[in-house]
Amino acid sequence: MVAGEPVPHDAAAHEAAAHEAAGHEAEDDARAAPEPPEPAVRASAVRPFLLTAGRVSGSGAAPPLPVETQIVATPDGLSALRSLTFERRDIVAACRRPQSVAELAARLHLHLNVVRVLAEDLCAAGYLAVHVPNAGTVHDISVLRRVIDGLRAVPDSRGSLRDSG
Amino acid sequence: MVSVPSPTHGAHSATAVEEPPLPVKLVIAGGFGVGKTTAVGAISEIRPLTTEALITEVAAGVDDLTHTPGKTTTTVAMDFGVITIDPKLKLYLFGTPGQDRFGFMWDDVVEGALGGLVIVDTRRLDDCYAAVDYFEHKDIPFAVAINAFDGEVQHDLDEVRWALDISEHVPLIVFDARETGSVRDALLVVLDVALSRAQSAAAPA
Numbered sequence: 001m002v003a004g005e006p007v008p009h010d011a012a013a014h015e016a017a018a019h020e021a022a023g024h025e026a027e028d029d030a031r032a033a034p035e036p037p038e039p040a041v042r043a044s045a046v047r048p049f050l051l052t053a054g055r056v057s058g059s060g061a062a063p064p065l066p067v068e069t070q071i072v073a074t075p076d077g078l079s080a081l082r083s084l085t086f087e088r089r090d091i092v093a094a095c096r097r098p099q100s101v102a103e104l105a106a107r108l109h110l111h112l113n114v115v116r117v118l119a120e121d122l123c124a125a126g127y128l129a130v131h132v133p134n135a136g137t138v139h140d141i142s143v144l145r146r147v148i149d150g151l152r153a154v155p156d157s158r159g160s161l162r163d164s165g
Numbered sequence: 166m167v168s169v170p171s172p173t174h175g176a177h178s179a180t181a182v183e184e185p186p187l188p189v190k191l192v193i194a195g196g197f198g199v200g201k202t203t204a205v206g207a208i209s210e211i212r213p214l215t216t217e218a219l220i221t222e223v224a225a226g227v228d229d230l231t232h233t234p235g236k237t238t239t240t241v242a243m244d245f246g247v248i249t250i251d252p253k254l255k256l257y258l259f260g261t262p263g264q265d266r267f268g269f270m271w272d273d274v275v276e277g278a279l280g281g282l283v284i285v286d287t288r289r290l291d292d293c294y295a296a297v298d299y300f301e302h303k304d305i306p307f308a309v310a311i312n313a314f315d316g317e318v319q320h321d322l323d324e325v326r327w328a329l330d331i332s333e334h335v336p337l338i339v340f341d342a343r344e345t346g347s348v349r350d351a352l353l354v355v356l357d358v359a360l361s362r363a364q365s366a367a368a369p370a
Contacts, residue, residue, distance in 0.1 A: 063276075066276060067216075068277070070185030073182070098184075098185030100255075102245055105216040106245075112217050138277060141360065141363050147254065148360065151248065154349045157346065161209065162211050162212070
């Protein structure tokens, strides 16, 4: 592992908490048990969008970034790390290796739309490169074939899962 | 192989920027507790992560929330996993949340998906209507998979197809959400639908 590997602060605890939360539905198989209502994550009404000065994603002309959009830190972003604070710093640091918007939100425990807004800001500042997926991929026969071949190679059973990618 | 830095990075390794993979996604839908997270966990190479999805609820019928007129946007927990297809291609699997009392719009997650798998528990068929409707309406390639808990399916496939009003061209399969190989094969069925649709779109009629 390289020194300075992007480790979100308190990563282990976060992963554990995320796993705990995921555990709700992981009880799928306990079919006889009475069902609790779908766990709705209602993040604090105030805090998430304080981080974005009240701005929400997709309210302007551009549609919101797809959840699988890949984000990677630029050299400028990495050199500016010291001058960045809080969530902005966490996002750039976590993007030393490419991450999807969804992965970033999950790992940093940020609201999906907060990540979208901050990522767009950081991209505008030149600190992140945002790779929006091409909508045409859905109909791309060669991509579909690659996915099919790759999926076929998945064995009948997996070993233990890694905690993060 | 993937993460070994090449020697050419040398002194500049701190500023080297990794080229991101092409991301593609499949959506796994169905009622609560039907096995979405189990299926994602069975095939994902990482432990499923949880984030929030924004869904637009179209309030239907009598409910506590109906005093809010029209549509409301709600944040719901969404689990997802990843399969690295090759170094340049990553498949994301999103388990979309759903409750049967509402009409849902998962556009935030589903837009751009290669396809969808609707998981069905035959004891609670009602729970998957919304998902079947949604994929049909959005014209997204999908298959319906009955989660056979302990290998038991309580209805025959024709009955389920009839009850859910699934078109003949939509594959209906039985699978086990706990088994990696079974989930893999179910997703392959979805991708086959997506592929043949792409091929017929590409070929002149």
